[in-house]
Amino acid sequence: MFDxxxxxxxxxxxxxxxxxxxxxxxxxxxxxxxxxxxxxxLTMVVDDVEPxxxxxxxxxxxxxxxxxxxxxxxxxxxxxxxxxxxxxxxxDPPIVLVKPRVEGSPxxxxxxxxxxxxxxxxxxxxxxxxxxxxDSYADxxxxxxxxxxxxxxxxxxxxxxxxxxxxxxxxxxxADAGERGSLHDAxADAGERLQPRLDGLGRAVASGETQFAxxxxxxxxxxxxxxxxxxxxxxxDDPAYREHGASYAVAWAERVFE
Numbered sequence: 001m002f003d004x005x006x007x008x009x010x011x012x013x014x015x016x017x018x019x020x021x022x023x024x025x026x027x028x029x030x031x032x033x034x035x036x037x038x039x040x041x042l043t044m045v046v047d048d049v050e051p052x053x054x055x056x057x058x059x060x061x062x063x064x065x066x067x068x069x070x071x072x073x074x075x076x077x078x079x080x081x082x083x084x085x086x087x088x089x090x091x092d093p094p095i096v097l098v099k100p101r102v103e104g105s106p107x108x109x110x111x112x113x114x115x116x117x118x119x120x121x122x123x124x125x126x127x128x129x130x131x132x133x134x135d136s137y138a139d140x141x142x143x144x145x146x147x148x149x150x151x152x153x154x155x156x157x158x159x160x161x162x163x164x165x166x167x168x169x170x171x172x173x174x175a176d177a178g179e180r181g182s183l184h185d186a187x188a189d190a191g192e193r194l195q196p197r198l199d200g201l202g203r204a205v206a207s208g209e210t211q212f213a214x215x216x217x218x219x220x221x222x223x224x225x226x227x228x229x230x231x232x233x234x235x236x237d238d239p240a241y242r243e244h245g246a247s248y249a250v251a252w253a254e255r256v257f258e
Contacts, residue, residue: 001028001038005098007114010179014115018122021093024114030099033066034077048092051075054130060141062148070130079128081156087117087127094121112186119167129159136246143253150213157216158236158249164224165242172226191225198222202230232256
């Protein structure tokens, strides 16, 4: 199921600087939640495993089934919406998993995705939005008048925006970091391709052409790439959000959906 990934010199430099103990593996198959058999294989290459410890009391009455798994006693690696590269700090050392869906993507972009995951591992922030919201998730869900799955998607995007506030300064700094310059270029290039989609996002949501959850996902990517965002997502690109976290996100949802 797993093969150790050979890292380019620039990505290895990011690991050395941000998450020196992290292991990086390619996975044989795509996944949203890592299957139990694969998780057993994973435990053979780490020293220790410790579940997240999320509380079932944090969940609203109506919620997707995946959240029940996240608050259980088992280690759960991955969740819907994780994308092409997943990571976990429930293992010691932490692990980054590169899924086969990256095949066909430009090498520099894939290298950036792996480097991004290593930066996130080193931030000591929750690996899932439930660990970010904690008992505030029920308040966020109450403020969001959508079905439980859509609320999950919006919460995931909102937390991704929060992560972006922490990571984008690192990415921008790679412009002057010698061998990491190509990683910066991949980050900047992805942002340039994303900006036109953000420019008309407010109109697309208002007309019903784009669903709010999809727009929130695009906006979260915009935060990561330090782009201009339309209202109401521009409020997520604020130093106050980085400072106040979940309480800010709940207040934002209350204002947006009042």
